[in-house]
Amino acid sequence: xxxxxxxxxxxxxxxxxxxxxxxxxxxxxxxxxxxxxxxxxxxxxxxxxxxxxxxxxxxxxxxxxxxxxxxxxxxxxxxxxxxxxxxxxxxxxxxxxxxxxxxxxxxxxxxxxxxxxxxxxxxxxxxxxxxxxxxxxxxxxxxxxxxxxxxxxxxxxxxxxxxxxxxxxxxxxxxxxxxxxxxxxxxxxxxxxxxxxxxxxxxxxxxxxxxxx
Amino acid sequence: xxxxxxxxxxxxxxxxxxxxxxxxxxxxxxxxxxxxxxxxxxxxxxxxxxxxxxxxxxxxxxxxxxxxxxxxxxxxxxxxxxxxxxxxxxxxxxxxxxxxxxxxxxxxxxxxxxxxxxxxxxxxxxxxxxxxxxxxxxxxxxxxxxxxxxxxxxxxxxxxxxxxxxxxxxxxxxxxxxxxxxxxxxxxxxxxxxxxxxxxxxxxxxxxxxxxxxxxxxxxxxxxxxxxxxxxxxxxxxxxxxxxxxxxxxxxxxxxxxxxxxxxxxxxxxxxxxxxxxxxxxxxxxxxxxxxxxxxxxxxxxxxxxxxxxxxxxxxxxxxxxxxxxxxxxxxxxxxxxxxxxxxxxxxxxxxxxxxxxxxxxxxxxxxxxxxxxxxxxxxxxxxxxxxxxxxxxxxxxxxxxxxxxxxxxxxxxxxxxxxxxxxxxx
Numbered sequence: 001x002x003x004x005x006x007x008x009x010x011x012x013x014x015x016x017x018x019x020x021x022x023x024x025x026x027x028x029x030x031x032x033x034x035x036x037x038x039x040x041x042x043x044x045x046x047x048x049x050x051x052x053x054x055x056x057x058x059x060x061x062x063x064x065x066x067x068x069x070x071x072x073x074x075x076x077x078x079x080x081x082x083x084x085x086x087x088x089x090x091x092x093x094x095x096x097x098x099x100x101x102x103x104x105x106x107x108x109x110x111x112x113x114x115x116x117x118x119x120x121x122x123x124x125x126x127x128x129x130x131x132x133x134x135x136x137x138x139x140x141x142x143x144x145x146x147x148x149x150x151x152x153x154x155x156x157x158x159x160x161x162x163x164x165x166x167x168x169x170x171x172x173x174x175x176x177x178x179x180x181x182x183x184x185x186x187x188x189x190x191x192x193x194x195x196x197x198x199x200x201x202x203x204x205x206x207x208x209x210x211x212x213x
Numbered sequence: 214x215x216x217x218x219x220x221x222x223x224x225x226x227x228x229x230x231x232x233x234x235x236x237x238x239x240x241x242x243x244x245x246x247x248x249x250x251x252x253x254x255x256x257x258x259x260x261x262x263x264x265x266x267x268x269x270x271x272x273x274x275x276x277x278x279x280x281x282x283x284x285x286x287x288x289x290x291x292x293x294x295x296x297x298x299x300x301x302x303x304x305x306x307x308x309x310x311x312x313x314x315x316x317x318x319x320x321x322x323x324x325x326x327x328x329x330x331x332x333x334x335x336x337x338x339x340x341x342x343x344x345x346x347x348x349x350x351x352x353x354x355x356x357x358x359x360x361x362x363x364x365x366x367x368x369x370x371x372x373x374x375x376x377x378x379x380x381x382x383x384x385x386x387x388x389x390x391x392x393x394x395x396x397x398x399x400x401x402x403x404x405x406x407x408x409x410x411x412x413x414x415x416x417x418x419x420x421x422x423x424x425x426x427x428x429x430x431x432x433x434x435x436x437x438x439x440x441x442x443x444x445x446x447x448x449x450x451x452x453x454x455x456x457x458x459x460x461x462x463x464x465x466x467x468x469x470x471x472x473x474x475x476x477x478x479x480x481x482x483x484x485x486x487x488x489x490x491x492x493x494x495x496x497x498x499x500x501x502x503x504x505x506x507x508x509x510x511x512x513x514x515x516x517x518x519x520x521x522x523x524x525x526x527x528x529x530x531x532x533x534x535x536x537x538x539x540x541x542x543x544x545x546x547x548x549x550x551x552x553x554x555x556x557x558x559x560x561x562x563x564x565x566x567x568x569x570x571x572x573x574x575x576x577x578x579x580x581x582x583x584x585x586x587x588x589x590x591x592x593x594x595x596x597x598x599x600x601x602x603x604x605x606x607x608x609x610x611x612x613x614x615x616x617x618x619x620x621x622x623x624x625x626x627x628x629x630x631x632x633x634x635x636x637x638x639x640x
Contacts, residue, residue, distance in 0.1 A: 022290065025290060026247075026289040027289075028289075029289025030240055030244060030247060030288075032240070033238060033239050033240040033243050034239055034240055035239040035240050036239070038491060039490035039497075040486065040487050040490050040497075041490075041500075043539055044539075053333050057333045058331075061328065062258075062563070062564040063559075063560045063564055064257060064258060064329045067254075067329070068254045068329060071252055071254050075252075075331070130251075133253065134268040135262075135268040135271050136251065136253045138274065139253050139271060139273055141251070144250075144251050186290060186294055186299070188249075190247060191247070191249075191250050194332075195331070195332050197240075197248070198244040198245050198247075198248035198332045198333055198334055199332065201240075201241045201245075202327060202335045205241075205338075206537070206539070209487060209538060211538075211539045211541075213324065213327045213536070213563075
């Protein structure tokens with residue numbers, strides 16, 4: 001079995017299983033912790049509050065944009081770039097088609113370049129901020145740096161493998177992706193899912209009070 | 214700030230803190246602790262960070278004591294992570310002492326950080342639960358805890374016993390020629406008081422009485438349950454929190470009240486309106502309104518007639534009434550009836566800056582210097598409006614601001630919204 005076959009076969013299935021089971025385990029485990037009923041008389045709907053909070057916390061509000069503009073620009077640059085690459089880079093579209101049979105129009109090369117530049121710039125700028133800003137330095141731990149570097153390496157190897165000129169580069173990219181997938185459920189990368197739960201809980205609590213925090 | 218290390222050594226029960234943290238880790242709290250991405254944006258919304266620019270006051274750091282316990286003992290997959298040594302270290306007495314200031318002196322539980330958090334983490338609720346764990350361990354500021362014990366033993370944090378309440382109501386009633394009903398057998402409305410008002414700002418009580426009488430309400434104050442402030446909630450003493458809620462509930466039930474009115478006190482409103490039924494373990498059999506909500510309703514219903522003033526006024530929103538209470542609009546309705554020149558601070562309403570003394574911080578002598586530093590934000594806000602009159606609807610905010618303005622030599626008066634309103638009553 002070649003290195004590429006290993007990363008496309010057994011390692012891929014192992015990483016996928018860890019990712020799916022791990023994420024599900026964490027989310028179900030979190031929800032199973034439960035919470036007591038809120039016996040206060042609601043002023044407004046908690047469900048509407050949850051939905052509003054999920055939407056509203058995607059953008060700065062409450063007059064805070066100026067204060068958080070760096071995070072807003074770099075955060076959106078990175079996340080939009082990353083998800084555009086993940087779902088619309090030509091090799092990924094082909095990979096998804098191979099897995100699921102589903103297919104859609106991939107990004108043209110210029111689109112790929114813009115998305116990649118936004119993702120790299122956002123990630124690097126966020127990490128620089130983490131290393132230099134006194135608040136972020138104080139908050140950051142090993143998980144923050146490991147997650148950042150893993151994502152960076154995955155994106156870098158992805159770019160190297162773009163031309164599909166060398167199997168070893170594709171295999172290296174896949175290996176890095178698999179490492180990220182295995183690390184994901186154990187790490188703060190889980191915020192990709194838990195952000196919905198946190199926003200919904202706060203939104204529901206304050207929505208009942210007639211406030212959208 | 215007073216050096217916390219100067220306090221005498223305390224016996225710290227770390228296991229009690231761990232147990233309390235674990236009991237508090239429900240799905241709600243777990244979601245918050247899992248979702249924090251350490252971006253630090255919350256620091257931009259915190260008045261303690263704003264006033265000092267010290268990163269140690271970053272709200273996300275206040276999650277960390279509970280996060281340690283949750284991620285070590287209770288978080289899903291923590292068992293596997295523990296096998297590889299990837300969980301946080303166990304809580305220690307030293308760590309609890311190091312983080313004590315974050316949980317008590319430097320958090321007013323104002324909720325401003327939640328607004329800016331991309332995950333919408335409600336840091337204030339985690340701090341409230343964390344206080345319970347710290348207190349279980351034997352930590353927490355002595356003066357805050359004493360205020361809670363005074364509430365349990367004497368009826369109020371400031372020594373407002375039922376006898377003192379009776380005496381002061383008699384005095385206020387006589388001196389101001391206003392009827393203040395006390396211990397009526399039956400009444401539609403039970404009015405509660407804040408001992409801060411009764412002991413330091415008694416004119417507020419008179420003003421409330423004038424408004425209630427002018428509207429023709431069937432009301433009373435009760436010596437069975439009168440203290441609206443709840444230092445049990447603020448100090449992390451859940452047993453005392455329940456005692457205070459039970460007293461008010463029993464008093465309201467005994468007079469058959471359909472409405473319980475919370476005076477000008479922010480946290481008292483949150484404690485009774487939003488936490489009361491949950492602390493008590495059953496729904497409250499009466500409606501709870503903040504005094505501003507009631508007065509706004511009375512104005513709306515035409516039961517209070519006011520002579521509108523022309524002088525400019527600005528309003529400080531108590532965090533627990535507005536941002537965390539949802540009664541932001543009530544004060545605006547009152548202000549519109551009071552003056553034709555209402556000048557909002559920037560920011561105001563649900564986005565206001567805290568006075569610096571909420572969450573029991575007002576009662577902590579060790580937090581005084583920090584509070585005063587924070588008050589400069591409010592001074593700047595008020596001055597920018599150019600308004601002549603500066604009002605609020607929380608006696609705790611008022612006391613905090615009065616103390617700080619004296620220290621900072623700011624020559625403005627902080628007035629009570631109900632007091633200025635009562636002065637504008639027609640007839």
